[in-house]
Amino acid sequence: MTAYYTDDITLMPVRVIWRICHRNGGLASWLNFLQLLVRKSLRRRYPATFGVCHVQEITPLPADQIPSEVHALWSTGAAACAAAGFRLAFFFRPPYIGQKRAYWAVYLHEGGTVWATQTWLQITLGAESRFKVVFGCHSKSISGIEFHTSPVPPEHWHPELVPDYQRLQPLPPETSEAETIRIHFQRLEGLEDLEHFDVESLRCEIAAASGRVLRHHVKTGLYSPLTPVEVARLTQV
Numbered sequence: 736m737t738a739y740y741t742d743d744i745t746l747m748p749v750r751v752i753w754r755i756c757h758r759n760g761g762l763a764s765w766l767n768f769l770q771l772l773v774r775k776s777l778r779r780r781y782p783a784t785f786g787v788c789h790v791q792e793i794t795p796l797p798a799d800q801i802p803s804e805v806h807a808l809w810s811t812g813a814a815a816c817a818a819a820g821f822r823l824a825f826f827f828r829p830p831y832i833g834q835k836r837a838y839w840a841v842y843l844h845e846g847g848t849v850w851a852t853q854t855w856l857q858i859t860l861g862a863e864s865r866f867k868v869v870f871g872c873h874s875k876s877i878s879g880i881e882f883h884t885s886p887v888p889p890e891h892w893h894p895e896l897v898p899d900y901q902r903l904q905p906l907p908p909e910t911s912e913a914e915t916i917r918i919h920f921q922r923l924e925g926l927e928d929l930e931h932f933d934v935e936s937l938r939c940e941i942a943a944a945s946g947r948v949l950r951h952h953v954k955t956g957l958y959s960p961l962t963p964v965e966v967a968r969l970t971q972v
Contacts (some may be wrong), residue, residue: 739786739832739966740949740958745775747957751893758890784860785833786961786969790945793938795825801838805855809840812853812870815912816842821851824934827941833969834859841941847931849874849919851912870912872919875940877928884919886910898951 744752749772756768774780798806813823821842829837840853850873857866871885879900887905897903904922906915923929932940952958961969 737788739788739961739969740953741780741783741786741833741961741965742952742958743780743783745771745780746959747893748895749775750895754893755890780959783833783959783961783965783969785831785835785858786966787829787831787835787949789949790830790942793825793827793942795938796828796838798826800828801826805838808855808868809853812851812868812912813840813842815916816851818913819916820845821849824850824937832966833972841937843932843934843937847933848923848929850932850937851916870915872916874919874923875930876926877930881944882919882922884915884922886915896957898948900947 744755747755752771752775753768756764756771758764816823821844824841824843827839827841829839831837835856835858837854837856839855842851842853844850852869852871852873854869854871855866856869857864859865869885871883873884874882876882881901883901883903885903885906886908887903888908892905894903904918906918910918930940949958953960
């Protein structure tokens with residue numbers, strides 16, 4: 736049986752919970768923080784709204800199975816990638832269940848040491864549905880160090896959640912795709928031990944990276960396993 740996991744604010748470190756609760760300030764933020772601390776101490780997370788499993792293998796998704804509005808949102812990033820020497824490697828849909836879904840577009844640079852991703856992510860809570868598009872550039876050294884460069888809103892930047900083998904450079908949220916690409920290549924200047932990928936080996940690497948991140952989050956308690964009842968409920972959503 737496939738093991739699914741979920742995250743929850745009560746599973747996060749106290750520093751992160753504090754930071755999230757006190758964005759707006761006020762007495763309500765304090766009360767919310769104390770409530771979350773009680774739930775955390777009792778290990779009572781909220782009912783799961785989604786689940787994610789380890790991606791064992793990347794199965795490319797045909798372009799016509801991705802909504803046209805998603806392609807439209809990716810158009811600027813795709814143009815920036817093409818201008819910088821990237822080519823489309825594949826599309827992919829992560830195996831979420833429940834009220835979260837996503838599509839990936841993956842581009843591989845002609846040099847083989849850098850790939851770019853565009854992630855369209857949708858989260859539905861009740862009658863409200865929100866989506867965002869995240870662009871990022873990525874590389875990996877032979878020693879296992881990963882380099883990631885991406886625009887990140889300040890409220891979503893929690894360095895204590897980043898695995899120690901990752902070097903993530905958060906950029907201002909208004910940073911363009913072309914500028915993100917430029918900064919990533921600038922970060923790699925002088926590095927000689929970067930791994931080279933082709934499309935097939937990149938698919939294997941992204942699947943392996945998914946497993947590394949999932950295992951890290953499970954080990955640190957950021958991911959909680961779903962019960963069979965939860966999996967059955969979310970599969971029907």
